[in-house]
Amino acid sequence: MNEHYPFQNPPLPYAYDALEPYIDEKTMHLHHDRHLQTYVDNLNAALLPHPELHDKSLVFLLTHQNLLPCGTQIPIRNNAGGVYNHIFYFSGLTPDADRPIPDPLSAFLIESFQSPEKFKEKFKAATLSVFGSGYAWLTIEPTGRLCIFVTKNQDTPLPAGLFPLLNIDVWEHAYYLKHYNERAAYIDDWFHIADFARANEHLLSFLHA
Ligand SMILES: [Fe+2]
Numbered sequence: 001m002n003e004h005y006p007f008q009n010p011p012l013p014y015a016y017d018a019l020e021p022y023i024d025e026k027t028m029h030l031h032h033d034r035h036l037q038t039y040v041d042n043l044n045a046a047l048l049p050h051p052e053l054h055d056k057s058l059v060f061l062l063t064h065q066n067l068l069p070c071g072t073q074i075p076i077r078n079n080a081g082g083v084y085n086h087i088f089y090f091s092g093l094t095p096d097a098d099r100p101i102p103d104p105l106s107a108f109l110i111e112s113f114q115s116p117e118k119f120k121e122k123f124k125a126a127t128l129s130v131f132g133s134g135y136a137w138l139t140i141e142p143t144g145r146l147c148i149f150v151t152k153n154q155d156t157p158l159p160a161g162l163f164p165l166l167n168i169d170v171w172e173h174a175y176y177l178k179h180y181n182e183r184a185a186y187i188d189d190w191f192h193i194a195d196f197a198r199a200n201e202h203l204l205s206f207l208h209a
Contacts, residue, residue, distance in 0.1 A: 104203060
């Protein structure tokens with residue numbers, strides 16, 4: 001994806017039906033081609049009249065809201081967040097279901113949550129606690145401790161100083177066609193295709209930064 005304006009919608013890193021039976025093909029088409037595309041279009045529209053922001057990255061836009069021109073903070077926060085969160089979500093899914101969690105992430109999960117199974121219990125509870133629309137995240141604090149973090153709407157964990165490893169989108173558009181209103185069933189399916197190898201890569205980049 002572009003580092004700065006005009007932002008683009010990157011293709012999925014797998015086929016639309018690759019996550020079946022856990023996430024259905026139609027949901028992936030709508031979610032990627034319409035929902036994410038709308039955030040990309042709206043972000044570019046918000047940035048168009050502000051050439052001074054055209055060289056700024058998504059992360060900069062999300063972490064320097066106090067530097068944004070009056071009237072742009074909310075549309076940029078919502079739409080830059082929508083772009084960042086969705087790209088992170090799609091890239092954190094894998095067609096290779098049920099792969100073991102690699103080290104060092106597995107060791108970090110054991111240290112922070114006693115076991116990967118306990119982590120999944122806590123992560124599921126946090127995800128179910130999202131009131132309305134939002135995300136649950138596995139993040140790492142600057143101290144090096146793992147932290148489960150919940151965000152509303154299209155907010156991100158970045159302003160809180162957290163380094164994201166994995167996220168789950170719990171807006172209803174992410175699961176309603178297949179799972180209806182059963183968010184718990186969607187979360188259970190998501191665990192099969194959550195890309196813990198990708199999360200491990202993020203952890204390694206944090207540790208080596
Ligand atoms: Fe979404």
